[in-house]
Amino acid sequence: MDTDGTSTFxxxxxxxxxxxxxxxxxxxxxxRYLLRWRRTSAALLVCVPLVDLVLLIxxxxxxxxxxxxxxxxxxxAAYIGFSVAFGHSMIRWADRRFAHRFADGPPPVKPPRYGMARARYEWREFGKAVIAWAISCGLLGAAIWLVDDAERTEALLGWIARLTVVLAIWSLWPITYMLWPAKPKDGDTRRSEEERRVSA
Known part of the structure; x- marks a missing residue:
């Protein structure tokens, strides 16, 4: 089979x-926010995960x-894994900004920048990365089992190793914030307290 054509496809x-x-x-x-069509909005947002299904098929x-x-x-496989794990957060991120811009919603809350609040935030993000890794590797493993041909699936084994290395590197980020938490600069103390309450 034409591998270049497959890659392009x-x-x-x-x-x-x-x-x-x-x-x-x-x-x-x-x-939802401009036309006030809540049923149409719900239907469109329900269809968002279907793009991953199209790619999988x-x-x-x-x-x-x-x-x-x-x-x-x-x-x-990596795209599907990260889309599933981070998709909800991306939708929530966009929803809050859309609501603030067009529906007088509250301003979006920025992630905490200092102390253990930032460390907890980074651990939550790493948890999503673990889910993404697990889904991606599960799909890769399923593909290897489905094809059942070591020569045809060698590249997929390479992706499992690649994603594992990425996850290991990612884990250093929350560990760094936990061991050496960033401290607010002068004048940022009040903001740091607000962020700590939001992330609690």
Whole structure:
């Protein structure tokens, strides 16, 4: 099978899924806050996770069709994992800003910058990264089992190792904040107290 054609095909779907994610998200928020169409908004936002399903189906069809796994197959699995783990946070991030801009909602709260509040925030983000890693590696492992051909799935094993290294490096970030918590500069003490209350 033409591996270059497969790579281009899957890469185009990954890009299309990312674009589709933001189009559906922004359309859903616009329907909610600008047009006041709450049912339409709910329907559009429910469709946001379906872009991951499209990518998953396309990847499975390609591998079942005899394709040799390459970089883009691994990238598809990583994309799905991180989209599932961080997608809800991204939707909430966009929703708060849309509500503030168009519906007189409260201003978005920025992440804490100092002390153990920042460390707890970083640990929560790392927890999402662990979920993303687990989903991605689970999909990669399922693809390896599905194809059942070591030569055709060698690239997928490489992606499992790559994602594990990324997760290990990511873990250093919350550990650093926990061992050496950042301290507020002069004049930032009040802001630090507010952030601590928000993150508690």
């Amino acid at each position: 899957l890469l185009a779907i990954i890009v299309g899924c990312e674009i589709g994610f933001w189009i559906l998200l922004l359309a859903g928020l616009a329907a 396309a990847t499975v069809i390609d591998l079942r069709g005899g394709a040799t796994a390459n970089f883009t197959h691994g990238l598809a």
